[in-house]
Amino acid sequence: xxxxxxxxxxxxxxxxxxxxxxxxxxxxxxxxxxxxxxxxxxxxxxxxxxxxxxxxxxxxxxxxxxxxxxxxxxxxxxxxxxxxxxxxxxxxxxxxxxxxxxxxxxxxxxxxxxxxxxxxxxxxxxxxxxxxxxxxxxxxxxxxxxxxxxxxx
Amino acid sequence: xxxxxxxxxxxxxxxxxxxxxxxxxxxxxxxxxxxxxxxxxxxxxxxxxxxxxxxxxxxxxxxxxxxxxxxxxxxxxxxxxxxxxxxxxxxxxxx
Numbered sequence: 001x002x003x004x005x006x007x008x009x010x011x012x013x014x015x016x017x018x019x020x021x022x023x024x025x026x027x028x029x030x031x032x033x034x035x036x037x038x039x040x041x042x043x044x045x046x047x048x049x050x051x052x053x054x055x056x057x058x059x060x061x062x063x064x065x066x067x068x069x070x071x072x073x074x075x076x077x078x079x080x081x082x083x084x085x086x087x088x089x090x091x092x093x094x095x096x097x098x099x100x101x102x103x104x105x106x107x108x109x110x111x112x113x114x115x116x117x118x119x120x121x122x123x124x125x126x127x128x129x130x131x132x133x134x135x136x137x138x139x140x141x142x143x144x145x146x147x148x149x150x151x152x153x
Numbered sequence: 154x155x156x157x158x159x160x161x162x163x164x165x166x167x168x169x170x171x172x173x174x175x176x177x178x179x180x181x182x183x184x185x186x187x188x189x190x191x192x193x194x195x196x197x198x199x200x201x202x203x204x205x206x207x208x209x210x211x212x213x214x215x216x217x218x219x220x221x222x223x224x225x226x227x228x229x230x231x232x233x234x235x236x237x238x239x240x241x242x243x244x245x246x247x248x
Contacts, residue, residue, distance in 0.1 A: 055165035055196065055213050059231050071169050096170070096212055097227050116168035116193070123173045131232035 005082075005129050005152040008122045011145050012037050013083035013110075020085075023093045023105070024049055027070050030083040030110040039081035039112045047072040048110070058093030058103040059130065065140055066103040067130045068093040071111040080119050082126075083110040084148075086140055107139055158207035158246050159190040163215065167195035170212040170230055177229040178210065181239050187246050208245045 013033040020026035031045035051072045058068045090104035109126055113119050129135055135151065142148045160178070164171035171193045179191060194202050196213045209215065209223045212230065222245045228238040 051165060057165070059227055060233075061231055062233055069169070071166065073166055074168065096165075097214070097225055099214060111169065113166070113169055116172045119168075120172050120176060123169060124176065127173050127177075127230050127232075130230070 005122075005125045006149050008080075008082045008125065009084055009148070009152065010034075010037055010039070010081055011149070013039075013081065014145050014148055015083075015085040016142055016144070016148070017088045018085050019088050020091055022091050023052065023068070023070075026085055026087065026091060026108050027052060027110065030070075030085055030108065034081055034083050034110065034112055037081070039077065039079055041076050041078060044072065044076040044112070047076045052093075056094030056096055056099050058095050058105055060095055060097075060101075060103050061130060061133065061136065063133060063136075064090070064104065065106040065133075065136050066090075066093070067107045067109065067136065068103075068105045069109045069111060069126060071113055074114045077112045077114045079112070080114045080122065081112040082122060083112075084108065085110075086142065107136060157188060157190050159192065159205055160242075160246070161199065161202055161206040161209045162191060162193045163196045163199050163209060163211040163213065164193075165196060165213050167193050167198065174210060174212060174226075174229040178239070178242060181235075182243065182246070185239075185243055187243060189246055208242065210242065 092102040093105045095101040162171040162175040226238045228234040
């Protein structure tokens with residue numbers, strides 16, 4: 001049985017209502033958090049940005065609040081972890097399925113993955129979370145880490 | 154007994170979304186009475202792994218003309234269009 005998403009999210013890596021100019025800026029902000037919390041190597045941010053440019057991670061949810069799940073290869077990761085941001089104004093990410101299509105993204109999960117078999121529960125939990133429009137809406141309305149913790153517990 | 158078919162699950166890193174999709178498809182098709190061999194790789198590696206594969210299921214754009222059936226879908230991540238995607242996969246695996 002998968003554990004709740006809050007078991008994977010570091011409270012220090014939850015940033016709510018952040019203002020970011022574009023996808024690269026929010027990836028850098030979240031990567032800095034994961035780096036200062038000891039999850040990833042200094043090379044992580046650039047590796048995620050390079051991958052995002054080539055193989056984007058925007059996921060269309062059929063609403064105004066789309067989600068992106070940037071990540072990169074395990075060699076840039078020290079230990080598995082998860083960072084999350086909600087954006088006060090959406091930024092454009094390219095659609096994973098069709099890079100020519102831009103999606104307005106309001107919630108970003110930055111994943112530090114070290115091994116596919118170790119992180120399957122975290123990945124499944126993210127998928128379950130984003131499949132609930134109510135949860136995404138409530139995340140967007142969360143003002144504190146405590147709100148998020150209650151929602152994703 | 155017919156030989157089990159092989160499905161290659163692909164995504165950008167070969168460890169993240171393809172893992173979710175592989176588990177979701179295996180669970181859902183088990184309920185429909187279908188089992189298959191599953192492998193995973195990066196989209197960049199698909200062309201080199203295609204020979205013994207019956208179907209490629211990918212979350213990211215694949216090279217064109219792989220010569221095998223290909224289903225590119227985000228349904229197992231977003232939940233949108235999941236039943237239709239499963240129907241397509243089932244049709245290939247039963248074919």
